[in-house]
Every structure is written in structure tokens, then in C-alpha cells.
Amino acid sequence: MPALNFPPSDPRYLVKIHDSEIRHGKTIASADDDALAPDEQRFYSFYTPALTAGLRTISVSQVVKAPGGSNFTLEGSQDFKITAPRFHIPPADLHSVYPPSGGTFPVKMLPYVVLKDPHLPWERSMGASAPTDQDRVRVPWLALWVFQPGELLLPKIDLLAKSALSETGTVRLKCKDFLNAGAAGLVPTPLKSNPNNPEEEDTEADFIFADIKVFQAFTQTYASDGSSSSPIDMSPYGYLAHVRKVGSSALKAAAASLEDDSFSVVLANRTGPLTAQQPLGKAVVHLVSLEGLDSAFTPAQSSTFVGLCSLYSWTFRYTSQDDQVEFEDALRIIGTPSTGVEFLRPPKEKWMDLVNSSDPIKSRVGKRLRDGYSLTKYRTLSGDETLAVQRGPLIPTTPPINGPLNRNIHLFSSQLQILDSQVGLVDNSYASAWNLGKTQALADEKFLNALVRLRTRIYLRALLQAKSTVMNQEGPKKILDRLISSVDSVLNLSDARKFAKEKWFNEVPPERTECLSLWDSALRTQFKQVASQEASILGNAISGGLYDEANGPVSTDWAVVLAWTLDALYLSNISWQHLLMEPSSLPDNSIRFFYVDPTWLNAYLDGALSVGNHVEGDQDSVRAALKITLQTFLNTVNPALGYIPQIPISGCLIRSSIVSHFPDLSIIADRPAGDTQAPILKRTNLAPDILLVLFDRPLTSVDFPDGIRICQPPHQQAFVASNGKISVDSIDMVYKRISTDPDSSSNVMMERLATVPEPAKPLLHSDYGIVHAKNIAQKAFGYLKDTLKTSFSELAPSATVLALHFSYTLTRLTLPLSAPDPEHPVNGFQLTMLEVQDLHGMGTGYNQREQAVKTSVFSSDENTLPQAQTDTESETVSYPTPRPPYFAPLSKLLLTGPRTYISASTETPTANMPTDTQYVLQVYALGYKSFSDPAGAETRIPRDVDGPLNLVFGLQRKSRPDGASYLLQAVSVHIPSDLSGSSAGLILGYTGPGASMANNIRFMPQIQCPPAAAGTASEVIINLSPRSRTPAENLLKSCETLMNKDLTYVLRQVPINKAASTLNVVFDIIVKEYYGDSQTALTSTARVKLVNIADL
Template sequence: MGIYTRGRSKAINSPRHLTLRHARRSVATSKFNAGLTETHEDPPPLLKPGEEKLNSFWAPGLEAGPAHLIKATQTIKSPNPGENDIKLVSKQTFYVDAPQFSLPEDSVYSTYPPPGYSDDHRILPHVVLSDPHLPWERRGSPKDDKKTPKDERNKVPWLILLTFTEDELKLKPDDLGTGNTFKQTVTLSVKTTVGDVQDLTTKGNVVSPISEILDVVKNDTKETDKIRKSQGEFIFMKPDLFKSVFSNFDNNNERQVPASPDTNKFKYLSHVRNINTAGMAVAGVEEVGVFSVVVGSRSGPLTNKAPATASVHLLSIEGVESMSSFPADDKLVALCSLHSWNYTVMPPGMLNVFDAFTSLGETLDVLRPPEEIIKEIAEPNDELGKRLAARLTDGYSMVKYCTQTGEHTVALFRGPFTPSVVLPNEYLNTCSNSGQNLQILDREVGIMDISYSVAWQVGRTMALGDPNFCGALSRFRTAIHQGAMKEAKIKAVQSAAGGSERFRQKADILANLSQTIKHLERMHLNHQDKHFQLKTPSQKWLGPRLGRKAYPALGFNASKIKDDYLDHAKKVAEDLALSTDGVNIYDETNDPVSEDWKVILAWVMDRMFLAGVPAHYLITDPSHLEHERLKFFYVDPNWVDAMIDGGLSLANHMGEDRDREAIKHIINNYVKHKAEHQLHTPQIPSYGFYLRSDLVTMFPDLKVETLSKAPKKADDKESGDNKVESLSEPPKEAHPKKAPLLRHNIIADGVMLALLDRHPGSDDFKGLLFTQPPHQQRFAVGHSLSDSEIGISLRRQYTVSQEIRETDKHRHDPLQKFTKTRRDRENWFIWSTEPGSQANDVRMLRLPYFAEQQIQILQNMPKQENGEKYFDDIVPNSALLAMQLDDPYYEFAVPFKDKLAGLGPAPTEFRTLNMTRHARVMRLAKHDDDLICRGDETSEPSDSESSPVDTPASSDDSPFFERNEEYSPAAHVLRHNIAPHVRQPHVDDDGSHVSRFHSAISTSGSGGGPSNVPSFNCDIYSPGKDAIHVNKKNLPDDLVFSVLVSGQEYSNEHLIEFDILVKLGPATDKHTKLMESYDGPGPRMLSNLRFNILTAIIEKNGMQYLKLRLLPRNAIGYVVANRMSNEVSFLLCLAKVNIFEKPEVLVMLETEAHYVNRPQVFKDTFTIMVKNDSL
């Protein structure tokens, strides 16, 4: 729901928005105070927590309704003397677009009483609107244009709120005329168009201000048609009630009916509230919120002995004051209802807000089954029952459980919220690969506890449902694995080679390059040192080699790699977890080195806040949270650890998941890290509460505060005298050191969840305080109301600062208390139209008398000791009246006594992850890296095996290598005057290579040798057919280009590109060309996504070709042939094939293959069949 913030939105789309916003504000404030920034990047709100500012109205710059005129004047001055200036005038008429007969979605922020709920008859319903300008978007009174300076502080809105009983709005079958079949809704309104209502007015039995609205735009046909077609809901008021609502009453309580309806008194019933939203579940997504409030002027029925239904309507009074007269007694008045709801008016003595808060205080408990259920199980002589009762007391539930082998049994289960403190389990310190090893058997009852196993599965399931997290985790694991393996292999090779000097990296070579240059000048044919004597190419390039058994094992599970891998993985992970400054770690207030780590950290922290966890895992049994209950709980760190471990278990391709251990290592570093410019480590929930009550529905923004001092017991505030001082602490600083609430949400209708990072009884957490929100407080006629009298306690108001206000010792006492009966003169409330009548047909505040009397009494308010006034104002206004009509708000304080706070010692360590040791997987067979022939460290090799030896390339210890028996090397390959690793350039005379195989490129005479290039067997056909098929329509169709690779397993060649060339042109008898042209969407790979397929139109030998290029999909630009799969087929989409005059035609296509170190291009052709199905 949108909240108006005057363009200063601080909303963060995260379940941790409270802590993230607090951390970012701390960083911005610290930088500003340290002089690192010239301006405050995130200034605190002007209103401190607990403060609000009221305005009588917020009018937009332009009103909707009447036409507005823009007049633009431009004067063009001539540079020539004697010529007159040219004056151009342009006019444009326009209308302001604003709601008129219906409201946009989310315009209504909240209503009171909530739909379907009940309250006292003295309560005046009200509606809170998200847009502070909305009540004044349109003109409520044309007289506003002529108001005096005294009236500048008030403005008549176009929206009013009225309460009706069923008999006041219920229509009889023929009330709207014979033949009209309009159906009323549950709130007794009628859904129809404006045009239909206007048609009813022409029949003579209905009047409506719509006629005046249409009269304003009568000269604009387009605007008139737009209004008539508008949909809306309308109520039909009885004429006498309409007169009472839009008339004034004199001091004798007699109705004074003017010549036409008067809307002036409704300017006192709409105002604007600018509030600090700290501690609110819904509005708390922003730091401040600006709302408009429309208060009703009519109360509910006064004489009901049983609950009665009342309908509340937010009505448009646009055009009402322009009506020429009041309707006749036989005509109904149609008014547009923009929002409506029903609530129940309760007779005296029923449950109210005070009773609801009292009931919550009397039933405080922790999150577990009620005592009655536990006592039934714990029988005195039943040891098994006592044990089960103890488990239920600890918050467990009995659930159905199906084992892996299929048996159905029962198990114990508990969610992350526990009634007592649960310390980290020292035995649950190893990561899990399935969650099964996290089950705990209760040996006393023989039932398995599956809590942590379920938590692991929940975390894994939630991670699988988040593709962004899965992708980021996979990439992050790859980065850790590649970096750690590289460092571990280097260390293993250096160890096997006898030190770092025997194995040098590029950086080492570059560092010693200056010494290498000096050694070059010592090289001479007759140098005494044999190391500097020139040698033959074979001696120069064929140096000493290690024996086969001396090669170190470099696999993931090799012992030398395994010993050092984790240290290297942690180091790589730490580097990836840094911020871009390269010094500090990423803490969500700076910029990360790795965007993947940003995603992973956010996901893990969200899980620590239990965000996204299904409700039935948090509340494992409905009996744990009964209706009208406040239940407290601790957060089980082991449950949260298991859930996070399940999520981080994804993307693991190794038996031993050491990368997960490295990821948890940097998560713990973040948890223990106090970020720069902050005063504390990251806040993580450890305590919380559930509130399930109708109060949450009635007040969605029920304010929650943490108290640093134990609250004192307050006296009964039900009297309405408002004498008791607020239990809330004085307004705190705009930015506290730590966020009081870490998570605060309405998770279901009537259910509130709050999480904190402090335990009850700690220095800064002595209690909780629940307060009605300032923008959702109730409005009431007075502290008492009946069908015979009204009791009003006039409150003190102030126009001085808070410091001066607190010097008034009587500031909490009512300024004046009085009671008025319905027969008294100069009454503040009107019961009925006739003064002597016992009817209650009006039930309305007497305005403007109420507001005028309030300001007069406040002017006589006692002064300060220095003679200055506490209140100095002479203009009655809606903001002042709203503070008087505010029903005394209730505060519900929860001091933490031994019953709630002494459930166990609170942990003081950092809330780090405990399951950090990687899980070990027992292999069924010995790994290749451990075999003797690959350098098994279990058997110590001899010196001759482990040290470099001077052996030729043909030594028995050299790796086995054998060319294909049919390989016949060319003469240039056997030249002995060049180094063995240098291939002499050799180009065939004709520049082409001819294959022995039809319709394929063959790279050798026999195919399949280490020096051979692979063979490509190509074909083209229509999908599902054996050839290309065309018909008379010859519509564009897809073509399958089948490219099969063979002989690549023996080839070490590096393929750069493979091309298929298709001749383009019309079909003729002399030249068989497959297509005339191609302008389709292009090709796409079928299954081998390691290649890209691109198209190009080229010219060759004076002819056009469609060139289809198969390119390896990697950064190095080539692919080793022996790593290629057996096919690289692709689909050419929507190709239009030529139609030939023969049933079957053979078409020849060309192919080309390009390789690294192969200057020649390997070319070939293949033939395909095109069949004409129309012949």
C-alpha cells in the first residue's frame, strides 16, 4: 500500500527493511559527523518517534471539476525602428484529472471501525486516506472563493463520512419508479452509471447534485459523455434526513433550513496527519507518513438492546451546495458513495478496546499448548505421559511421519520459535547432505525428533524456489573452487618439485626477467660452463622429466590437495566477500566486489529473520496461538542453522562440500564484524512475540515500543478523564543506536509478528508498550452518550513548545467537564429533528457550534506563571477539533517478570552459524588420484621416482602415446632443423583438402588419429522427414541442419570455426540452388549449447552465399577437438526453399573448417535431396 512521504521515501524492499534502514542511516550520520560528506545523505525525519503534526487541510494547486484556462502571451520586438511589436496570445482550456465517482486502488489506507467489527455507539467512524490531498481535490463549496481571511485556515472538502442504519437507506420496490430493478449492495448502495442516475432525476422521483456537475461541463460534449458513462455506487437518502445533514440547528435545537443545502460545517471534519511511523507494522515501511482523515459526524443507533448493523459511506458532496433548493418530501436524494462498509454497533456493557487490552494482559504466556492440554497428558503415575507433557511444554507437537522405507509413524516436531532458551547444540556442528543425520531420537519415548531435519528440507526447498539465489550460489561456488584448486595445485607441485624455485609462476618469471637478460650475454659456443653452451634442438627442447610415479596427485580428493584446500578456499571466499575498497567486508551499506555474494548474503540474512518460512512451520499447532492472546518465544539458533545449511547445500558437485564450509566462514565473519561508521554488529533476531487479537485488525498500525525501564502499573483509564500520564518514554532521539524492532509484520488478518535481538530483562529491554497509532485512533462524540444525555471532557490544548507545555501541572486534567441533556439549550449534540421528540433520527454533532465553543473555552484556559498564555488562537479549525474528538487512547504495557524473562540464560555470544564442519562422504572405491600409478602418497616413492631424471622422450616412464597405425606424416613434419614443438608452415598447392567420404569433411586419409582433424557428416531435412519437402504453397518452413562429428576423440586439433555455405539464387535447370534468399529470424542450436550459430550473406566468385558459422562458445575462441560432442546440429528457422520442376533434385552445398596452426582451410561438399510433393 502506497504511503505519501512528500517525496522522501525510505522504503526498502526487504523483510529486513527496519535493520537495513537503520544501518544505512548510521553510516550516513557517521560520515556526515566526521566531515566525510558535505551533506547528510540520509537525514533523519523532522518528526521524532512518537510525534505527529496536524494540518487543517492540504489543498492541491489546481482543483478538479471546473475548466481551467491557460493563457500564454509572447511579445516579439522588431529590431527595425518604426515597426510595431507583435504580441501573440494563446489560450488553452483543460480539466484536472482527479477521482470523482470512484477511488483508485489503495486510496483507502484504513477505516474504523473495521468492516464487520463492533464498537460502541458513541464512536464516530472515520476513514484514513493514503493521499493527503484527496478530500480537497474537488470543490466542496463554491463559497470558498469568497471566504474571509479568518476562514483561510479551513477549507470545505468534497468528501464527507456519514453513518446510516438499515431503515434510513433501505429502498422499497417502487421507490425509484415503476420498472426499475436496481439491486442494493450489502451496504445498501446501488451500483450503476452516472447517466442512469441522471435519467432517474428526469422522471421526477429522484434529485441529485449530478445535474449541477453536468451543468458545469454542458458546453463540452466529450467531457459530458465521459461523466455519464462513469460507473459508481449511489445511496438514496430520505429528504428529511438530507435536510438535517445539510442544515444548521439553533440554540433551541431547532432545525434552520436554508434556501439551499449548506456544506460549510463539514470543513471541521477533515484534516491531515503527518506522523513518524516508527514501531508500526504496515506504515513502518516508511519513516514518515502523511495521511488525510475524514471523520464522521453521525453516531450509531442509541437505543439498541442487541448488536445492530450500521453502514458507513464516504460521500461526494460535489455540486450539493449548487442545488437550487432542498428536495420535496416525496423525492429521494442520490449521492455518490466512493467507499462504504458495515460495522456492528454494540449495546452498553459489551467488549471494547479497554477490555481487549485487559484480557491480553491477564493471559500472557509463551508459545506452546495451553496448560489444560498439558495437564491432561501428564498423569501422576504415567512416566511416559510425563515425558510427553514435558516435550509439549518445550513447544513440541506430535505429527504424522513417513520414514524413508515407507512406514507411517509419529514424530516430534518444533519450529524455530520455542518457549524457552535453546543454546547452540555442540553436537550439531557438521553440515548435512540430506538432513537425515539431523534427526534426534528421544530414547525415553522412542519417538524421533525431526525438527532440525525438517528445517534443513525447508531451507533447501526455499532455495530451490529462488532462481536468483541458486544461480548466484552456483557461480560463487565455482569462483571459490577454481581459486582454491589453483592455489592448492601450485603448492602441491612446488612440494613435489622440491620447492618454489623448481616451479615458477608467471609473476616469478617476470620478476627475474632482468637476471635472464644478463645470462643471455654469457651464452657462447665454446663457453666453459656446459649450461651456457649451444646445443642441438633435440637437446635444447627435450630436457629432464619426472618419472611417472613422481607426478603429484592433483585431484580434489588427493591428500596434498585435501590438506590445504580449505585454507585456500576460505582465503578466496574472504577476498570475494570484500567491498570495492578492498579493505572492509561487504556489509550491505557499501558496494560488493562480488554481486553473487550480495545475493547470497541477503538470502542468508533473510532466513535468519525467518522471512518466507511457511506459517505452519512457525506455528506448528493451532493450539499454540489461541484467539485474543499475546505469546512470547525465543528463536532456536539450531533450527535456523539447519535451514540455512539446507539452502547452502545446493550447487554442490563434490563428495566433501568444503566450499560450503568456506561460505559459512565468511558469513560468520560478517556476523562478528562491526562495520565502519556503525556502533554494533549486525542485528539478528533472538526473541519475539505473536499477537493474535481483533485489536490488530482494528489498528493495523498498532504501535510497539521497547522500554528501557520497567513500566509502572497505571490506574484505570476507562473513565475517559485522561488523567493518567502516558506510559511511553519521552520521544527518543531521531536515530537510536540500535533498531528496536528487527521485524514487524501483519502476517494474517488479526495476527502480528515481531522479532527483536534482545532478551527480556536485559539493560535496554525491561518491557513492551502497545499504543494505538495516532492516525488510527478512534474519534468519539464524548466520553459518554445515551439517548438522553452526552458527557464531554474538554481537553487542554497548547500553542507553545513541548518544554513549556510540561510546566503545566494540570496538562493531563480535563479543562472542563460537563453533561448536556437532549432538552438543554445550546447543545453540542443533536438527537432529533424535533427538539421535544424522543426520536434519534439525527444523532449528529452540532457544527459549527461545537468547534466555536471549543475555541472560546480554550481562550479562557489558565495562563503560565509569567502571565503568558498556554493557548493563543482565535480560529476554530479541523485540526483542533480532531484533537478534541480523539477518544482517549489506550496503552498496554508488558513488564517482563520472572514468568516470561526467567526461562533460561540468554546467550551472550555472537549469533554465528554453528554447523561449519563439512560433511564427509565414504567412497565406495578408491579414487583415481590415490592409485599408485598416479602418485599415491600412501607408499613412499624412491628417489629415482620422485626426483627429476635425465630420460629421453621414449623412456618407459614417459606417458604412453601411440599414433594411429595408418598415420603417414608428411616430410615437413619430420624436419630436424627446428624445435619439436614448432610446426613448419605448409600449404597445399591448390589450397583445398579433399575428403574420401561423400557428404562429409574428412581430415585424414583414414580418419581417427592423434594428428587428424575430425570428420563432419552433414545433412539437411525438414523436421520429421528424411529430406527437404516442398509443396505448392511453399510457405517458409524450418530446416534441420544435421552436423555429426566423428574421429574427434583421437584429435588434438583446435577447431576455430565450421561453416556451411548455401548458394542463393533462383531455381534453374543449370544451377540447383537451395534458396533464392533468406530473411527469416535466424538459426538456433538444437542440443549442443557449447556452440553458437551465426549467419552472414557473402559474395564468392561473383555469387551470393548464405554462410552459416558454427563458433565455439568460450572466451579463448577455439575448442579442442577431443572435447567435442558427437553432434553440433542446428535449426534454420522459416527458410523458403526453391521449388524445382522435378519430383526430386539433388543440391550440393559447401563446407569449411578452420583450425589453429592450420593455415589451410579444410573444404568439402555434401549433397542433399529436395522433394517436390506437389508433383
């Protein structure tokens, strides 16, 4: 079946399996004649391979008849080896053990081990006689033995002189040394050297040395009356191993491979202490090899121990409780129907008091924590550390609708930052998602290559077709004019600015001339339309219609991009620290429900699909075209399935030891009647004890009519020596209805038929708690044969009869969900961020603002100031969106290479301190026309503006013909401030988001607002200090003035003093420079005048 090609590690494994079943009109297992109905199991007493391990010979003979009548025979033979595990179990074959390592366990329950290989217990032969057709028992070569710690010894022999017992009582030895000691009579052991496979004896393995009395209790012959005799009898162990074949629905509920549907189970045959005189405590379980154990093996009378090979071992502790403690207690702790549904958020004690606080800021922070946010460190672009709030895609509330963020595609992650003005913190949730999507797209080479090829194909085809359409719409004269204009443009190239860094300050013409470039309005419109059409074509299947992963794609690159995108919507490759931002939201032994934030997913996809935009710059029509095609796929009903693609919108997280102890834990979440979609979209382990489950519907009783059920996996069902009372004197034989009729319609629940107290001796070795498996199987078989008659047709006692007799009731937890809330509806996932904002289509408004921004910052690294530009338009223009923050160009030093003075590592700056200031300061308002006095004495900033301003403090190093360099310790800028609004202050204090370096990240700005001293005016101080924490005398050359020609920084959201008395007032800003280890400042003054915009 095609679905069998889906590995369980596929993020959409469950959905692909389900869709494949619907397409083929049958279950995956229905091709098998032995297919099981949902939730059924089939038991086999044994599952022997065709050939067991050992040396085998194949012989061939052929009789040849000659035409003359004489015949002759050709014969040939060849030896070959069948290999099987002997001293080690492959880790991949071990599925699970119970009780779990370190767990607790009732005394009357029987440990067991589940193996993925159904043949493994019988891959080595334990007898030469051929069984009859009615024989239902095959003795395995594996057995599970339980020991008390004192029953495993460390004999005083030379072989073990330098050895010590491990926690489970094993000793690590070389197999050859152990076998040689056995052959020499130093260690009584049934294992012998195998000359046909000597290489396996060169490895190391774990061996145990069991007390001889315990060994005899495990192996001696027990009659039907419970009496024992010395000959070794391994036949009871044929009842302690069986095979279970599990139905596909149970495997799907566990997200397990449908190919591995058969498991072999090996039971232990020893209970815990049954008397008060036998203390409860630690027990050790060993999966031992029975190879060589038969009536011929007889340890010497003087032997005190027997050496055996242990293939796997673990420990647990006994408890006096009768229940299946480990699983049932875990379910009780996780939750019961009375506790209701708890969502993924921190404990109430962390936010309840804050929410109820009368302080609005504390209340706001508490509400943020209640909604799943965490306080995180946030480093700004300038390197400053501050706080931010952030949460991942899993949220405890119904998904919010954020219209502005979901409208346009985004060019930078900072466009997705949200400022919480009430608490002054930035919400980085969606910005982080955008960055994460882009990072993971860049890291996935297959996806990256496919996306770039797809983008290139769409871009080239759309551009050519758009040009052709525009050309056909124009007349010959217009085409000729365009060619003449192109020639003029080429001739004017020689007038371009010389320095590459000054390209950012080139004059932007108010209107663009029409040409066949991507920015021509007519061609741009055509390009967008054709790009969407081309992406739609590539999203189709060869056979017609949309490509849906079950048909052949027109573009294999689109198939890769679509698969990666769908996997991303299933939270694939998103690490746990992004999924679970606050660890306290998911405490131990808990289940927490959540919704998936669609805006977070859209931001993640927007960042991923932004990769490869090499041509369009601040527009990305190809990305929008790809997302529109993806939206069409997500909103279109698949005709073969009858529903649209399933996308997760909710889910739950389970954190408990049962997740690690029961890897195939069943999660059942049935849909309403008549709904054929997959009930569970994904389940995966985020950690050994954390399980993530995703659904595609709201968490309501309407969408989950039977609630959510957590059930013990059927092939990990527990076993108990008696479902009634058990003691050293008696044991209750609890007989259950066991049907052998293959017709599932005639099967009924395994209800109790009768409880018959029996003497303990025939069924139990009370001294050691050894269960007489053979006697119990015969008793159960006889009762069922006499009682059920027609519905029980088994011919002889078997391992399956004993397994069902010992089986313990499967434990289940049901979590009911609440009714829908009409005030908070939850809709399916919708792809957003589809629009392209054509910034080049804004006309003169865009150009005017670009010019104002670019001329407001220094363009030279020397003490020369840019001249004021003349605007062609003076009216105020309203811009629809803010541009990304402006950053000053790189200094000329970085473009031209290091100066010669730093070529030698031993060179030091000038020893003397400077006698005059080395920097000049001018202040501008970002986004407004700059003004500077030709003499450099004064700058102007507007006062008649709405809201605060972003001020650019341009600190430029003065030109020095002598090339002297000094060690700069710090720079402080003192801005006059007055909270009262008088004319004494340029600004009204400062409580904004802070300052950031425009270009030079060697220095870091820090803000101080000290109280005014008596008789002095208040001020706001911005200190520029080296980012390095090295003392001044050890500062690197990176702090020399020659290396720091530009110290420009931006102070954001500055409240300007707009009092009437401040109009045309000139304010002095003091600049203090500190050099070397001197505490004496060199002081200069920058003059700033407050004017109206018209006077800039």
C-alpha cells in the same frame, strides 16, 4: 535519504531504517523543515492540492520587440484536465475505518475513516469563492454519514426494478443510467453529468437512496441556538475532515512506510440512539460524495428520498458501554500485567496430565508437547507412513545446545534426524529445516544463480592456486612419476566394468595414489585454506573492510547471497505452517512469546548453501568457506554503527482482531539506556489477525526495562461526541489543554481544564443524534482563546480544534517481563555447522567399510550371486561416523528400457500359475563382509557384535529362459524368533524402526509379530504387498514378476540371538509367494548360519 528506498515489505526494513539513521546522524525525516520529534503529530485543518479536479486552461503570452521599434505579442493557450476520484475510492488510498466492520461501538463515539492520501477530501472543489487568509475551514467533497438500516430505501422506479439492496443498503448501477435518471427528474440527486469526462460515467458504482428527512437533518442550516432552516449548508463538514502528520518513531513502531506520513481523517457527525425508546442495533456507515450539494439543490416537496453516491460502506452495532469497546476489550483479553508472560506452547490441559503420568513414555510425550513439539505424519523413503515429532524455529524454551548436530556441515537431511529412543519416534525438526532451506534456495532464481557463480569462482581459483602450491613443493622426478601414473590409469580404463550400475561395486583400493586431484591429501589441505581465503576476499568491500550492504561489494554475487542469508535469519519466506506447527499454541485473542531455535536456523542455512555442490561430492569445502566468511561478518562490529549485525533470538505473536482493525498498531519495546541498536527487528502479518514481532535480546526485564507496550496508533485515535455525559437534554463540554506553540518543549499533556454542562439543542439534533460540528468548534475555540491566551494562538475555529476536542484517550497495554534466569542464559545467534568431515581422509578404514557395504548386496538381477571379496586387512576398524544408508542400484530393466512383452496394452501375463517359486532369498548383515555358499544354499551373519544389526534380505528373481511372467500378489518372509533366548530363534523378537525397500518401491514391507500357536515356534513375519490398493484381479502389470526382479529390503535394528547355544547353528527362513487370486503359497527356504565375525 537512502533509507527511503527500503520498502516496508523488506524483511529487515526496520533495521535498515535504524542503521541508516545512525550512519547519517539524524532521523529520516530530519531533512524536512517540518520534521517531528518522536511520538509527535502535527494537525492540519485541510490540505488542498494546488489544482482541484476539472477542466483547466493554461495561457502563455510573449511580447516580441523588433529592432525597428515595432512590437507584437504572441499568445497561446491549451486546455487540460485534472482528474480525481468521483464515483470510486482507489483501494490503495483507504487506510482503515473505525469501528471495524461488524464490530461494536459506544453510542457517544463517532465513526471515522483514515485515508492514505492527505489531499483526497479536497481534490474536488465544493465552492467558487476564494477563502481568506484567516479562514481555517475548507469544505471537503467527502462526508461520513451514519444511517439506521430503515433509513436507506429502495424506491419503486424503473431504474431499480431488477435491483435489491445490499447488506449496507447500496444498489449497484451504471453511473450514466443513474445520472440520466437524475436529469430526467426520476431520481432527486445533486450529481450531474460531466461532459468534460464522459468516460468515468461508463463505469458502475454504488448508490444509496436516503430517506428525505434524514437527508435534511444532515444538510440543513443550523443556527447558533440549534434552530434549523431549510437551505442546505455544507460549511459544518469543513470541521469534520483534517490531516495528521505522524512522527517517524510512530511509523517505525508500526513498520509503516516513512514516506506515507500524512493521513487525512474524515469524521462522522452522528451518534447512536440516546434514549431507551430508541433500541440499540445495527448501523450502516457510508462515505458519500457531497458533490453538487449547495443551496441551489432543492428536492421537490413530494420527494421521499435523495440519491447519493457511496464510495465506501460498512456496518457495526451500537452498545451502551461508554468505553472504546473494540480496542480496550481486545487489550484486556490479550493480557494484563497480572497474567504474566505466556510462551508459545499448547494449552496446559493438553500436556499437563501426560507430564505428571507415572508411565515414562506418556511423561516423555507430554514433555515433548510442553516444549512445543507436535505429532506429525512421516513418510519414510520407502513410502511407509508413521509418526514423528517436529517443531519449527519458534520454541517456548531457551534454545538448546546440540553440539553434535552443530559441528559439521551436512550432506543429507537425514543426518539431522534425531531418534527419541524413549518413545521410538524420530524428531524431524532439523531435517525439515534443512530440506526447507534447500527447497527455497532452489526456488529463488536470483539467489541460486548468484550462489552457483560464487561457488564456481571460489572453486576454480582455489583449485588452481592449490595445484600451483603443491607443484612448487614437489621436485621434477615426482612430477614425472605422476605423469607416468596418469598414462597407466588411462590405459587401464578398458578394464572397467561394462554395466554402469555396477560402478557402485567396483573395488576401492586401500590407498589412493598421489595425484593432482581434489582428493590428494596435500592438495586437499591447500584447497581448503585457499577456498577460505578466496571467500574472505569476495566478502570484502571495494573500499576495504567487510562488505556491510552500505558500501560497494567486491563481488555482487556475494552481496546477493549475504542479503538472502540475512533475510533468512529474519524468518523471511518461511510459511506460517513451519513457524507455527501447533495451531492450538496460539489461541484467539492472545499474545505468546518465544525464542528462536538457533540450531533450526543453522540447519535451514546449511540446506540452502548446500545447493551447487557439483564437484566435491560428500565434502563441501566451498560451503564451509562461505559460512566462515558469513560468520566473520556476523561477529564483527560495524565501525559506522558501533555494534554487530542484529539477528533475531526472541519475539512474540499477537493474535487478535485489533491486528486487522489497526494495521499500524504500535509495538514499543525500548532498550536499556545507552543502547543505540534497533529496538524491534521485524514485524509482519502472518495472517490478517496474526502479528509476528522479532527481537534480538532475551525476554527479560534487564533487556526490556519498560516492558513491551501495545498502543493504539496515533493516526487511528478514536473520537467521541463528549468525553463526559451526553443525553437528549444536555451535553458535557469537556475542555482540554490544546497548545498551538510549535516549540515541543512548551507542550504539555492534553489534560482536562473544565467540564461545563450545556443544553443539548445548540450542540446536538437530539432526534437524529446529529452533532452540530460548527457550533461545538466555535464554543471550544472561544473557551480556549479566553483561558489559555498565550499558548493558544489559533485565529479562528478549525477542524483541528474540533478533532482535538473530540479525541479519545489513546489506549495502551504494558507487559512487564521477568528477571533473567542465571541457570538458563540466552546467548546471541552463532553460525555453526562449519566443519568438513573428510571422509576420503579416513584411510583404509573408510575403504574397508565401503567394500564391505557394497559386497553385501546383490549386484545382479539374475540368479547369480556376487563372489566373496578378499580383504587385505582383517583387524577391526573404528569408524568415526556412519555413512548414509545404502540403497541397491536400479534394476537393469530401468536402465535398458521396457521389454517387448509390455509394448501392447492388451497383453496379459501367463494364465497358468507358476508351479515353482520364482524368487531366491539370501540374508546379509549390512556393513559386514558377506558370505555365500557357491551353491547358494547358505549365508552367514555375525553374532558377536555390539547392539542390533541391519539385515539385508536380498530377494532376487530366478532367471527364466522362457521369459514367463506371473502376477505377484504378495511375498511373506517368516523369521524364527524366540524371546527367551533359546537356540530356537534367530532373532529376539522385533520392536525396531521397521523395514524399507532398498530399490523397488512398487512393493511395501509390513511387519507382523503374531503370538505363537500351540506347539509351534514364534516368528516375525515381513509381508511384501503391492503399494496399490487395487484388487488382485485388477492389478497392473507393475506387479508382474518380470517387472519385479529385485525385491530386496532392509530390516533395521534387528536384535540377534547371541545365546551361546546359537553359535554355528543354521536357521531356516521360510519364504511364501502368492500369485494371482490364489490363496495357495509356493514355499522356499533360505538357510542362515550364525557365526563369529572371524568366520564370515
